Amino acid sequence: MSLSFEITATRDRCRRGTLLTPHGPVETPVFMPVGTQATVKAVPQDVLEELGVQILLGNTYHLYLRPGIDKVRNLGGLHRFMSWDRAILTDSGGFQIFSLSDLRKVTEEGVTFRSHLDGSSHFLSPETAMAAQIGLGADVTMAFDECTEYPADAPRVRASMEMTLRWAERSKKYFEGHKGEVPWLQASGFRLQGKQASGMNPARNDNELGASEDFAESPAELRSAGRVGAPALTKVERAWTPAPTQNNCTQALFGIVQGGMDLTLRKESAERTIEIGFDGYAIGGLSVGEPRTLTREVVESTLEYLPKDRPRYLMGVGTPEEIVEYSKLGVDMMDCVLPTRAARHGLLFTSEGKVSIKQARYAANQGPLDPNCACRVCRRYSRAYLRHLYAANEVLAQILNTIHNLSFYLDTMRRVRHSI
């Protein structure tokens, strides 16, 4: 098993559980911050750790274009590349390509698209998308799907759903044949040959990820390179060694349910995706312009057909109210750019409602952004200062706003978990 999922408590349809990934446990229901280009925009990794982030989402499309899959693979995979030793989920790239409506061409084989960066032409298929995700080395990968546009007529929705099912089979087939090629399994093998083979599962030390000597040949060689002596000189050529993977297991693969807004097709898509068999199941094709009430209806209906013992991932939602609501319906995992993107535009979520920090009314407000929030931003800075930073277009505005919004989302999910 590449991924264990244990449900520890339930309350009505809501479930509390633990997803055990190769890079540590994830308490569910969980909100996953989006780290598009191997960074959650404006937040250093140690702050993400301090916030209690247990799993990040990486975007295959963006990383495929820049820095490129081979580059990340050669650097040891996405965890090591971005110095993040907790869990990562990657999307398949399908949704991003779907957003490039003018720059893509879909065939049975896959999708030809043009890069938003330089216009160069690329091709992603179930096979290449899975190869990319194996190269990145996420703990959880996603099958390559077609996100059906909204609105779409019935024949189009069915045809699209059928292709997603065929692509799901191809994704799984490729994944099963190549999942042993994940970079951290190879790095783990390398480590086993080294001098620290006995220390496979050290306790995490989140705030002091110091340099490791895993890859050093010998202390004598280090000395001869003039890098041993004073404390600051003991480091070796590699900046950081991720914590060894746990369970020594492979990546997981989730299938994605499509079917547009048609509840019957959603049921069929769910059943046939389950038949193919995946480690977890996602609900895709939502948040594509449909009314929110319709989103909720499709989610609620689709959840009925997903296996209770496997994690359920609702892609691309939502507001703080929505992530609570979907958790109550039985969703285990969610992701959204909303908290991070809104923060960069000065829109902040608080226990007292939304705050648009750019407003002049906050210019002399000495209170914390959210008096009921204990995040490092609310503990230290005033609304007046945050408003000034935003008005002055200072980078620190993006940093502090994003930290607060993520904290608010993570606290929201923590409260949901504790209420179950």
Added chain:
Amino acid sequence: MSLSFEITATRDRCRRGTLLTPHGPVETPVFMPVGTQATVKAVPQDVLEELGVQILLGNTYHLYLRPGIDKVRNLGGLHRFMSWDRAILTDSGGFQIFSLSDLRKVTEEGVTFRSHLDGSSHFLSPETAMAAQIGLGADVTMAFDECTEYPADAPRVRASMEMTLRWAERSKKYFEGHKGEVPWLQASGFRLQGKQASGMNPARNDNELGASEDFAESPAELRSAGRVGAPALTKVERAWTPAPTQNNCTQALFGIVQGGMDLTLRKESAERTIEIGFDGYAIGGLSVGEPRTLTREVVESTLEYLPKDRPRYLMGVGTPEEIVEYSKLGVDMMDCVLPTRAARHGLLFTSEGKVSIKQARYAANQGPLDPNCACRVCRRYSRAYLRHLYAANEVLAQILNTIHNLSFYLDTMRRVRHSI
């Protein structure tokens, strides 16, 4: 005395000392990071504390325009506004206005200038510049001077120097008459009336600046506002209370030596500035386009005429090599935008020389930015990752690059101090 300065060791012309400001001690020689708009661009205050920053520079010109002096004063002064309870030095605004060559008009009375933000017209004089610095409440303020352009002919340099001396007298006169109006003296008085009057000099707790209840009316009122109960709910309306000022003393005022590149005029300027009498002395009017060898010559010559028992501040320098060199000549304080600005452009200072992180040669380099640096960036991230962040135009590039460069500068000065 508003500022005590104790020299604890000397080696040739180099001196090691401690500047005791109302907001804590500053070990000298010191490099002061520039926090133009009440923030050191891209670095949160807790990281500055962790880096060991003991004093920041704020720019009066920028803060005067945005958010405005009255706003900062009404919010308790710059320390409280930006949540920084260590020392701050503000410049007089003169140098920034000097940079606005097309937008300013200088008369004996002062300088009329147009805002770079919106073109609005403003006037700064020795009196208004001092009023602004008193309103901001920096620990160290600077006399309003004219930075003589380079090159300039002899009569122009003398006339400019003479005006700076007249402005120095006016600056001092205004300062002496109004220094009691500094906002943190008033805040301190307010605190003395409150319930924590007995806790005037608590030990600093740099990493856990939690909310204080100094300004709360009573626990009962807090409870009735629904903000007492669970730990996250105990905070009050003010986000942060700065540590009480030490020594209960007033701001300090430094005079500025001008005189262009003429060593005789520099001597005269120094002697006549000392005659007026200031808490410390700065060398201004350098780094204005002259050759570096000339800068050094003027600095070395001018230092001879500055009193040995008062801090000496060389404004606006320099490279890592230069700050070491000037320290060795006997300079105690320096500031420069170079480490922070260069960082945002991907130019990084390391023990192995300058690194332009944008270069493709670093794209697969797994080593730390500087193998001899123990900063949080070098401990955790690879050159390949830093290069990727820069190439992808990610905010995290600015954050991490700035943290490293500041760390490099501060470590450099730490080594200089330890060598004395």
